[in-house]
Amino acid sequence: MSVRAAIVAASTRLADVSDTARLDAELLMAHALGIERDRLLLDGDRLPIPDGFAAMVERRMAHEPVAYIIGYRDFWTIRLAVGPGVLIPRPDSETLIEAALAHFPERRAPLRILDLGTGPGTLLLAVLSELPEAHGLGIDASDVALDYARANAASLGLDDRAVFRTGDWATGLGGVFDLILCNPPYVESDTMLDRQVADFEPAGALFAGPEGLDEYRRILPMLPPLLTPDGLAVVEIGAGQRDAVSALAELEGLRVKCRSDLAGRDRAILCQQP
Template sequence: MSGCADPGGSVGAYLCQAGQMLRAAGIEAPRQEARMLLAHSLACREEDLLRDPRAAVPDEAATRFGALLRRRLAREPMAHLLGQAGFWTLTLETTPATLIPRGDSEAIVEAALAAFDSPARIRRVLDLGTGTGALLLAVLAECPDAFGVGVDLSPEAAALAARNAAANGLADRAAFFCGHWAEAIGGRFDLVLSNPPYIESAEVPRLMPEVARFEPALALDGGADGLDAYRVLAHALPGLLAPGGRAVLELGQGQRAAVEGLALAAGLVPVAARHDLGGIERALVLGEN
């Protein structure tokens, strides 16, 4: 317990040592993550840890904490360790079968809601490459008259999204299917959402370890130029949008012009773009020509 003032197997001692180890491993918020992992191991709230830092940690919880800490030191994502992640107003189950929902993607939800003068205008929603169901379920939570369909190539992802719909009280307004983009989809939708793979193939191994090692390459790799999925989407969208409908696509950094070019060639019109909190153009809104 070098450098830690608290004795033995106390809450404070575990937090201090874990914080030092996480910092040495290059974790950006080591103290916060140490609290999250210990609270999860003790099945308590983080604030409960601060009430009595000298409280003893039971052996069983200490064992759980040690196992989680070793996984985090190997750069496994926190969402995998905790089994969940927050997105919009929802708590979503996460597994290695899908991308972890990120705050940057909330820009897609914001752009989708802003694209209509009223949530009541959004009645039929399609989410292509749904993953955890994050985008679709966030929109459904804001649009009580809407029904949504989520599609993912991964059966595990489609099943996960269905569980998340049930856990958030949205199962009766959402259906999830396994398929390749919109190949098996009929009908037209007021809103089409997608967070497609958009990382250039050569860049995937260079991503931060949490992403490159632990998140599915299928959901990351956008081909040699990062645009493969956008080409498929641009071709499909004109046949999916209802009159007055909108598509909202997540973008990688610097991709707006290229994706707009693909959309225009397919007969779609760029309507708006929205930045994420980091200032990156993250959401592109498209409509019919």
């Protein structure tokens, strides 16, 4: 069987568990071959089918996320190592990076950045990759996530500008920041998620009470003392949460705007000092 035929066969099987079956099969095959997907698409049939491909397909058939199987997820312009115990970066979260970069003209780019709930360093490292003069602090409650974040910073050559600490959001944190980024848990506790999320990704990074608002109620009061006068906080929100989260931010005296993702869905609130 050729590599192309093996991908087609795997795609047919994976269609029962994935909406992106062909992409999944290609990513797994490329990883098994030790090459990038673009090379696979160009000349993959010149290579033998690797022994590990079948085992990877079986793992995906058991709903394990592709990112955990291959050990990474591409986000923005960077590649982040991920694994069990770490929230997998989503493309929708790139909206926060776009909002942050659009807000600050190049001449006054943010120099001090805070990422609350940094996970594997997703938002902080993406922004630092764009701003060579900036430094940042990533906070997370998970030591597993922070281990990944530090490793990712090192692999990207950003470990001299990124510091990671264990913490409970911004509790006990001093100083001020030009830019604060946060992708908190915001899924309602009774939501039925896809098995590849519910069975594998950390519940603590997903669920936030019956309305999905519990963590916003903790985080938003912490923001005003941490923001510089012309600073910006960008906080991801879930579907239908724009009004509720905006109201919570306004109760703290913050000025609020909303930014939509590429699909036109409300994706982030942008908070500034009054």
